[in-house]
Amino acid sequence: MDDAWYRRTYPDVAIGRLSAQAHYRRHGAREGRDPNPYFDTDWYLEHNPDVEASGMNPLDHYYRFGVQGGRDPSPFFDTDWYLLNNPDVAAAGIHPLLHYIRSGREEGRAPRRSYGVPGSWPDRDDSHLSAVFSGARPAVPLPSSTDVATSRLVAFLSSDQRLTFPVQDRPAVSVVIPTYGQARLSHLALASLLETAGEVPIEVVVVDNASSDETRDLLARTDNVEVILNEQNIGFGHACGQGVARARAGKVAFLNSDTVVTHGWLAPLVETLDGNPQAAAVGSRLIHLNGRLQEAGGIVWRDGSVSGYGRGEDPLDPAFGYVRPVDFCSAAALLVGRETFIEAGGFDQRYAPAYYEDVDLGLTLWHKGGSVLYQPRSAVFHLEFGSSPSQGAPRLQQRNRERFVGKWQTDLEQRDEQSRTASLRRRDRRQGLRVLLIDDRIPEPSLGSGAPRTRAIVKILADRGYVITFLPTLDRLPVEPTTGELQQAGIEVLWGVTDIHELLRSRHDLYDVAVVSRPHNARFIRMIKDLSPKTRVVYDAEAVYSVRTALQAQRLGGHEGASVSDLIEREMNLVQGADIVVAVTEREAGIFREHSPSTTVVTFGTAVETRRSTPAFEDRSGLLFVGNLSTPPNSDAMVSFLEATFPVVRERFDCRLTVVGGGASEALHAAAGVHASAVDFIGRVDDLGPYYDRARLFVAPHRFAAGLPLKVVDAMANGLPCLVSELLGDQLDLTREHRALAAPDSDSFVDALERLYSDSVAWQQSRELGLALVESRYSYEAGADLLAEVIG
């Protein structure tokens, strides 16, 4: 029970001598009043009809029984989730909501999962909730109301505190803040900016348009801020122009005075502007005070109206999590090159005093050959209650829209009418074909199992200008750093999607091409064809799984199910709807051609870049095996090698074996037997480079597998000589000239190992052979050309 909050919230209540608690018990609960900001009486009763029926006081019920029953006090606090994520609270037996109110909130703990939770965002303002729901860290606490903002300003002005910015002789960015009244919010904007001033060297330029409130008192309490005081309100655009004229840095960040910046807001904008030669401006992810997204880039429509993409949605939805070129970004938080801005003519004065300046600037920059990018890593809270439209605002907006339409008529004629479908198309200005890639997992290269190849495909398509959405069917959460890397490269990574049918339905006809990988995902081919008949579907066969299954059965027995030919038939049937099949080897391409003569089948193994400057023979030692050891081909290869081959090798010469890859079983560890001390199980690693550079030989003694042994190609590309089994030799389609790379049986495998391990000339020849093989078949450029041809 929060007595002060209760009295403040319900001033109409004649509490009299009753305590707030007593009032709530006797009257408030029945009247639907809430005892504190975190307990929603009506909501609790609605979701717990048994409590309603019992007549028990809902707050009492929650505190006595709610936790055990996993019940929540409101949509904004998840009892189970809080305890799950705060084991110290669970262990201490503290009531989770009490803990949150008393200390968790101050400690920055989240009251519920902050992503993937649709709907039910708080209508009541709670700044702390907004911050945690949006995943952004405001540099100063957000105000829950204008009153709170006012009281903070009053406290500041009543104290002897000052806002002292560091002196910057050579600022990287000039932050230009136009102000017009709303001193309570300007105070927060400046205070938050000060908190982040150490992150990027900035100078602050404030242009005040004759505010009549405490703004000038506030500005008098700042140090090292360039202040321009206008005698009258000259409008937003003109004030910004004044600020730019005074700015010393090469980049200018426009910041509205009713914003609160977050930690790390500016550096991503600067990096994006610096890293993209064509970029003329970069805008932030704007978040409303209630935690909902305000804008993830802006769209201009045919009739001259504009919309913020994603407005009202979950700011952590992955649809808003990647860098993309957009029509415009709001000048509430926008970085632009100073000269670029000046050359563009600045904000067009025809829109004075306000509205449409940033929209106009966006189109101007595009028409001058630049681009405007949305950068989600930069988050800024926009306290819209601070800039709520005055009575004249709608008229001004309408007037400026007409002026905008008059200026940009030719451009607007090329645009769509506003609609949800059109928003998906127009959220991104890139002109390339839209490609949906469906695979199991976010392609973290260390995963193995085809992930490096998938990553190469994504990179190739992105480099070639395709607009990519990557849909991992298994990942419920983002995998970092890979997800972030892809998003920063302009790729939408839709982690967390369980109902793919619904996603495809909601995005029907959005994609020009869909690439579906692996047979267990092939069911989506038909789904796409049904929902989106115009989309061309490519089946990317990472491997022919039935071949692997058949070989596995030959080696290990126990294949009591469908016959191999049945399996192949089923696998081929699965991909029947595909317009094009991409196989990884010519051998597997032949299987597809045989079963589906009318389908276009092409071969794309992988695409890698070679590394020739690597350590020499004498600077290396040991054998290296790399593979996801949870998969039968890799675990079998290693078990059989450790049991049958490695002991013989150790009899012939002294060497160690390094095994890199996750999922090693106890049986695998045991297989090392008496040689266990000579085997290092490393587990999964993010960077294989050091292992490639230390090892003298790479071994791939697989007895069953399918597809292309990417790990072997990768090792060869890194200048590490490889010795593979005959099976893998076939998969690599090795010719006679490559015979030194493969060994037909266990005995010859050992012989070849000994030769390559001890003879530096043979080692060097093998190394060159591998590098030449990779360069001739798996070069990045050749792969890119081929994929571009396939995708169209």
Added chain:
Amino acid sequence: MRDDGTALLFLHIPKTAGTSLVRELDLHFRADARLHLYDPSPDSIHPDDFPGLPYESRARLRFVAGHFEYGIHELIPRPARYITILRDPVDRIRSLYDHFRSNDEPGEADWHRWIKAHNADLQRFVNDQPTVQTDNYMVRLVSGLHPPLGACTPEMLAIAKAHLDTFSVVLIQEDMRPGLARLSELLEVTIDSLRELNVNRLRTESVPDTTRETIARRNSLDVELYAHAREVRPFG
């Protein structure tokens, strides 16, 4: 094993070799992170009791296996993935019949007594349908719907198919290897074969064609779901 913060939910349809898979998967999860939802025993609780489980128990789960329906993920406060095993409906019901007549343990006692009391052969077991487990039970569990006997609808099948599309791995009992390989890859553990557990002592060797037809007719939705899975998920 790869722990990415999700919970693995094994929707265990009876008589699909699920017990063997549960035992294997149990090895890879800590005791306090796994839960069995079957008939009450020292090792499990009844699925109906799951919602009332204390938050501590539900919150820390990484692996839940049992005869529960689709939808249980709503009660688990973390992202979750479903897996299941489907089996040819005729063989599954034959196995179910054999199981009931072999076992008089508490969970099966009613059906065991019923078979004994009626001296019921498989044909009668299917004709009289003493339990919903003989009435499109795969569709019931996967759709998450449980109408009375004989009241399953094609809409339930459509829902079950849609749910199945969201499953991370679907194994086919008659051909487990591809699904096991995929499950291994998903969890980053090695599961290349299963020991046979919960095998019936009594076994009906041959099923007359008329009985097969009856089972298939009365479980036509299961037949279709199974065929659908074999068609679209032969590799898990």
